[in-house]
Amino acid sequence: HDGAQHHLVSLRLALGLVEHQVSTANFERARERLAQISGQIDLAESILAETATGVSSPLLAQWGLLRALEKELATGEPPVAVDASGVDGDGRFPHDVESAVYFCCLEAVNNARKHAKGATITVRLCTGNGRLHFTVQDDGPGWDMKRVSGSPGRGMRNVTIRISAVGGQIDVRSAPGQGTTVEGSVPVPSPAAADAPEEPVAAG
Numbered sequence: 001h002d003g004a005q006h007h008l009v010s011l012r013l014a015l016g017l018v019e020h021q022v023s024t025a026n027f028e029r030a031r032e033r034l035a036q037i038s039g040q041i042d043l044a045e046s047i048l049a050e051t052a053t054g055v056s057s058p059l060l061a062q063w064g065l066l067r068a069l070e071k072e073l074a075t076g077e078p079p080v081a082v083d084a085s086g087v088d089g090d091g092r093f094p095h096d097v098e099s100a101v102y103f104c105c106l107e108a109v110n111n112a113r114k115h116a117k118g119a120t121i122t123v124r125l126c127t128g129n130g131r132l133h134f135t136v137q138d139d140g141p142g143w144d145m146k147r148v149s150g151s152p153g154r155g156m157r158n159v160t161i162r163i164s165a166v167g168g169q170i171d172v173r174s175a176p177g178q179g180t181t182v183e184g185s186v187p188v189p190s191p192a193a194a195d196a197p198e199e200p201v202a203a204g
Contacts, residue, residue, distance in 0.1 A: 006106050007044035010076040011037065013113060017077055040075055057102065065098040066091040066125065069105055073123065080109055086126025093132060093188050100166045101125075101134050101186060104159040108136035108182040111156075116140020119179065131168075131185040139179040145172075 014037050021030040047058065059068040066084045073080040084091060092098075105123055112121045119140030126133050156172070163170045168186030 004044060004048050006072075006110050007040065007047060009110055009114065011040055011044065013077045014040065036075070043075070057099070060098060060102050064092045065102055068098075068102060069123065069125075072106065073109060076109070076113060078113070078121070080121045080123055083122065083124045084126075086124070086128070087132075088127045094166075097132065097166050097168075097186050097188055100159070100162040100168065101132060101184075104163055104170065104182070104184065105134060105136055107156065107159045112136065112138040112140065112180065115143075116180065127188065130187055130190055132188045133185040134183070136182045137179065142174045142176050142178045142180055144176055145174055 014033065018030050018033050018037070021027070021033065057068065059071055062068075063071065066082065066087065070082045073082060093101075109121055109123065112119060116138045117140075119138040121136070121138045124135045124137075160170055163184055163186060166186050168184055170182065170184035172180070172182050174180040
């Protein structure tokens with residue numbers, strides 16, 4: 001769910017766009033998009049193979065949280081930019097923290113792409129007060145949270161568990177006509193603490 005499904009949903013949306021471009025005789029744009037889809041299929045295939053052997057995200061393992069999100073979210077429809085200007089240090093964090101925030105952001109963007117088509121989606125990350133903060137926001141139609149019965153979908157349950165497992169918290173806010181915001185934070189070691197030299201051991 002966390003790895004391959006995101007790519008398959010993105011492919012479905014991209015193919016829908018190509019279908020529209022063909023139906024409106026916009027063949028040049030359709031050809032360009034099909035070339036991109038070919039690359040997305042190759043990536044989805046590799047992730048399915050890696051997932052089968054227990055590795056959920058080759059991009060995350062290779063590039064770390066910030067660059068993996070940038071690469072991942074730039075390939076979907078619509079492409080989503082990542083604002084990480086407020087992140088201190090080199091932008092790397094403990095693996096479990098990176099994994100939790102990565103999949104949470106993917107799930108939130110995926111939901112926005114499915115349920116708020118045509119909306120502008122923004123992803124922001126920043127650090128402060130010993131925490132990594134993340135926000136995924138769209139300006140879509142939103143929904144009435146008071147009228148929705150039952151528990152959240154499986155995807156949001158999964159990311160809530162992931163975020164909680166690393167000591168973090170997550171909040172979802174939405175209202176009709178006001179879009180949807182997924183916001184959370186997780187504790188991280190400060191760059192200063194991580195880079196501080198060890199205290200010398202006093203002799204005798």
